[in-house]
Every structure is written in structure tokens, then in C-alpha cells.
Amino acid sequence: MVFGLLLVGGSAAGAWGDRAAPLPGRPGSADAAPAALSPDQAEHLVASGSDRWAAYYSAQDYADFARGLDGQYLGVGLVVDRAQDGGTVIAEVPAGSPADRAGIAAGDRLLAVDGTPVDGLPVTEVVARLRGRADGGAPAVPGSSVLLAVRRPGGPVRQLTVGRAVLAAQDVEQDQPAPGVLRISVHAFTSGVGEQVRDVLRGTPHRGVLLDLRGNSGGLLDEAAATASVFLDGGPIASYQVGGELRELTAPPGGDTATPLVVLVDGGTMSAAELLAGALQDRCRAVLVGTRTFGKGTVQQPTRLADGSVLERTVGRYYTPQGRSPDGTGLLPDVPAADPAAAERLALHVLTGLGPDPSGGR
Template sequence: MNQFYKKLSVLIILTCFIYTNAFALTKNESIIPPELQKKLEEVYGKIKSDYVDNIDDKKLMEGAINGLVTNLDPHSSYLDIDAQKDFTAATSGEFSGVGIDTGMEDGLVRVVSPIEDSPAYKAGLKTGDLVFEIDGKNVKGMTLSEAINKIRGPKGTTVKLSVLRKKTAAPLSFSIVRETIKNPSIKFKLSNQDYPYLRITQFQENTGVDLAKNLKLITEQNKGPLKGLVIDLRNNPGGMVSSAVAVAAAFLEKDKLIVYSDGKTNNAKMKLFANPYNYVEGGEKNDYLKDISEEYKKIPIVVLVNNGSASAAEIVAGALQDHKRAIILGTQTFGKGTIQQLFPLKTGSAIKITIAKYYTPSGKSIQAKGILPNYIAEDPSDISDTPVAKTFESSYKNHLENEKESTLQETSAKIVKLSEQNKKIFSDKSSFETGTKADYQYVQAIHLLQGKALDIEK
């Protein structure tokens, strides 16, 4: 196996999806300082002797481990065997449930992003919502794994979620019928033959292969040479970094730097390029991108993003922006610039912990900052008289700081003026469909590709 791919295989997860690797600590790292060990034993003893109910040792210790890991940052967590299966199912793109990517915040289940066209998406759950009750049972005290297991269930059954939403005074209640979630990561439309629309909903293990298939179909179905392309990464929560590298590589010249990372271990320090050895085992002989048209490396591109675009989606947007290969349009992205790795434990459970931060080719850290679009264009369908506060990585109290924040040079952003007429035309959510004339940000992207001037605030 090529050396680049060996390094890539242990850093393959960013937002919610995990590639496992062996868990090993050096002898010195595994020793708990005596004073802290004594404190832990003292608390354990007091609970066993004085707590009103008898607590099972396994439950008590798993709770302690869960607290130890989840207090590190919003993306580190303790996973039992079932939770690991959930992550594996998520990377394959098919599972039974309501369709939300989740995390934990202050003991509640945080909605990272509802999966497009899922029951949760159709019911109206939004990024940043906090689930505090599942079927009337308080989430406080549950592990993320326990909460996910209660939300998921057989197809056709109903789950009731009680939700807190910022800037919404009263809790919200959702009764959602579970379905089999089949979430293909790539979709395309030829709403405009000259400027195809490509939607990437998340970065699964087969996203690169599916991208190649869809680009070939676009070439076959199109009547003439392409004049441009719209890539939609809105509400894409991320996924596998190898797939993100493949997507960026499809539109960049060979060997362009896509992303690099830095952490304590050698495996956490890596650079990934637009090279098949960095996204597929076997490199060039197994390169699924080799047969796509070369026009995709040359035609103008506009990438759509919003605050639901996270992690691997930010890698792609950042790489294409830094290399001036694409114009980014939309709103500031989520700002998850960290890499998680799954470390299996001898008991069969595992911990997922942050091992590195990643950086765009120009050296910008996305952590708690995100990608600033070249053109900031608010979606009128998201604007209301009582706007909901957007949730970002920086919204979480235990997020990791951006160590380069004070020295970062911002991308020059132009703000697209939203006229009252466009507010009326594009604010009707009932007729909204991505990649159509009802999608304001998509329409602005098409205007850019056509060379039309956007109405920019002075």
C-alpha cells in the first residue's frame, strides 16, 4: 500500500464518520497521577457507600469515561459497540431512523445537520437544535450512543422529539415517523444545460466513485461543451477526508495541495494532494477519476455554502478557494477544522478523540472560524421576522480555539444586496427546491457564471 494512503487511512473521519485504528498508549501516558487517582477513588467510594440507590459498577465507570472524553471538545465522545455500528452504517449511506447527524452539547443531543430529504429534514429540524427529550424521557444523563439508539428504530414507527431552539421562547415538539434513510451523496440537475448543478450531501466512502459517475453522466447528457458548474455543499456535515480529497482533485490540476493537518503524532501530521495515491488504494491503477473529461479542471465553478457546511465540505471549499479554482457564494461555514480518530478499547467499546487540526493550502485554520465566501448571499427562505440564531463551531463553550485567528488574512468578501422584490420572490419555502429557479443562491451562482453583475452593497 502506498505511503500516502497508509497515512490517510488513519485520519479518515472529520464530522460524524469514523475509520478505526488500533488504540495504544505509551507506558508513561497511561499512568494516572497518584493525586488524581486518589480523588477518583474517593468519589467512587462515596457514591458506593452513600448514594441513595445501588449503582452498577459498569454503568458508573462508563459514565465517568463518557464525561472524561466528552468534556474535551464537542467532537470527542465515548462509543459503545452499537454506536460504532451506527457510524459504520452512516458511512454506507443507509440506515433506519429520522435522518440527523448528531453530537452532544451540555448533556443534550445537538443536531449537527438534518440529512436532506429525510423525515427530520421534512419535519423542520435545523442545525443547532438541542433535543432534550426523546419520547418524553429526559436526555440528560444519557450517552450519545443511548440517545441515538432511542431516536433510531424500525421503519414506520414514530418518535417524539422535544427540542430547544435559539431565539425561540417555547420548546418545540416533533413527532417523526422513522424511515429507511437512503442518502446518496451525489445528485445532479441539468436545470441549465450550460451550467450543470451538482449537489454533494455528505462525504461517504463511495462519494469519489459516485462523483466520477455523475460527471460522466453530465458529459453524456449535455448537448454541448459546458460553460461552468455549480457545486452545492450547503448543509453538508462532512464525512470522510479521502472522499473530500477526491472531490477537490476532480477539479484541480494534479499534485495541487488540498489540505494539511498537524497534531502530536506522526499520523496526525500529513499533507494531501490532488493525486490518486492520496484518495484511493492502489493509486493510479485504481483511479476512478482518470476517465472524466478534462473540461472539469478548466470550466468556471461556483461553490454554494452555508453554516451547515462543515468539516470535509470546508476542506473542499477552502482548497478550491485558495487555488482560485472556484468562487465561493453563500454564508460563512460552520468552522469545524479538527480531525477525529476512533480508538477501539479491549472491552469492545471505543473512544473518538480529536487528534489534529487541519489547514487550507494557504495555511488558514478553519477551526472555529470557517470559510468566508467570496460573495456573501443570504438565502431569503431562511429569513423571517424572528430569525433563528445560526449555530457555528464557535457557539459551543468547549470548542477548540483557532490558534491562527489573530494573524489570519480574511478573504475579501462582497455582500450581495437582497432586494425587497427578491425577498418576496424567493422566501416561499413551500416552492423551494435546490438547484432550481426557486433557489436564490443558485440563481446568483448562475448569474456569476454568466458574467452578470450582482447587486453588491457599497
């Protein structure tokens, strides 16, 4: 499972693919003053398990995460998934990516990366090899290449050398699951996501909106708040504690409060995504459909150590507008639906009861 972190200074988030993993880091957010702990002491603190969300990162890793915060990742442009037979299937190939230019397509099988067979390997390890980070090695750089063995169903095995490049992550996607219904799928809260959601809402005719947060492992606190503001006309979004001080997040006036809105959630909806879902639920702005969310409602603070490495520690919790903390319990949907397809059907049905039939019916 991929975990997202809600940070005082922000966090990066990603998805299954050779894009940046969901590890935290805004280099400018860590304390500039050296911390008293040594790197060995910091690693020991993390290993002790006393803080579930504590993490230790080298200076190189922490700097590398900034790319993810900007909605970018270093890779060849492959999103991979595990097939039912245990093989590795290519689920998505962004247009114009190095993999696309090499002739790789969704549905192809990925057989090996740099000569290592990938069938049976965890998806996370396949991702690490695509990104050049296998076996704890140094991160790859733009322009480095990777040798891939791929096979199209019914075709021969092809050996392709593909170069890595910095690519834009598609963290906001849209489609129309029914006439008049706009579905906005937010995969992670990276830089600019709030404005992207606003642009989609403004630029696409619709009568109802499905905001799909399933599998969203979190990301930047500010971007989750900005997304909430798209659907709220002022008022509270959340509050969080840092060092005993309670801080408030509020929406500016002018958001869309008229369009019927349903939010899809599941056990992979966590951290900043739970903050957004909780705000819309508490403000009676949306109906939540799906399953209980993950239950990660804590805030982490990064601190830079003397050698440039970074230690993150939990410093507090965040709360929904009604004072609820999802930490450890998650958020319960208003309309439970365990099966993903059933959840989508129920969400469309709920939309019809929130206002004019979004499909145009009577």
C-alpha cells in the same frame, strides 16, 4: 444542528431523516489495543468540555455507524422537516423505499410514531423514533416495524405499519437550474461520493458547474479529497497534523480545470466540506458564493477502550493549501449572499463571468 466530524480514519455523515445520524466511526480505524481510560473516565473527559469535539460511543453505536460510512441508513425512507405551523411534514420519500410502497408521499403530514404525537417535537427526536432509538433505546434492526400516523392534506388520518430496511442514502444529487448549468449537490462525504461526483460530471453535458455544499456537515476525509481531485490537475488539497507530524493530501493529475466552477456554501458547510471548499478557493479553481462556513477545522482520532467502546479526541488541525485553518472562523465566500435564492442567482451570474456563458448566450 447536526455536526459532522473530520477524522483521521473517517466519519459518517447524514441528514434530517431516518437515515444514520452524522456520528463518527469506521470500526477498523480505532486502536486495537485497549486504552488506559475506563468507560467512566472517558465519559467524564467528554463531559468536562475541555475538548469541544470529544465524544464517547458504546461498542454497539460505534459499529452501527459503519453503515453510514457506506452511504446507507436503516429506516423506512422518510426525510422529515418542520412545517411553519410547528407540525412535521414529509419532505422526501425515496422511490422504492418501504414508506413509498406503503403509499406515503412528500407533502404528507407525519402525526405520530408508534403512538407518540410528533407535532412540536424536535426533528432530531422524530428521526430517533423513526429509527427505533428513542429514549436511549437499542437501535432497531432490519425487518423491525414502526406504526405511523400520516395524513394527506384534506384527507383522513391513516395508520400504517411500515417495516425498516437498509436503504441507500442519496448523498449526491444533480439538477439543471439553467440551460447548460449542472448543479451537483453533495449532502455528505460518505463512501464513493468522490467517484459519484466524477461520474455525474462525465455523464451530463454542461458548460458550467455549481457545486452545492450548503448544509454539508462533513464526512470522510478521503472522499472530500477525491471530490477536490475531480476539479484539480494535481497539486495540494490540504494538510493536517497528527501527533506533531504534518501530512499532505494531494490530487492526482487529470482533473477538470477548464469548466467554470462556483461553490455554494453556508453556515452548515463544515468539516470535510470546508476542506474541499478551501482547497478549491485557495487553488483559484472556484468562486465561493454564500455565507461564512461553520468553522470546524480539527481532526479527531478514535481509540478503542477495553470494553469495546470508543473515545474520540481532537489530535490536530487541518490547513488549506495556503496554510489557512478554518477552525473557529470558517471560510469567507468570495461573493457574499445571505439569502439562499439570491445566492443561487449570484452563482449563475458569476458562472457567466468565468468563461463562455453556460446558458449559451453571448
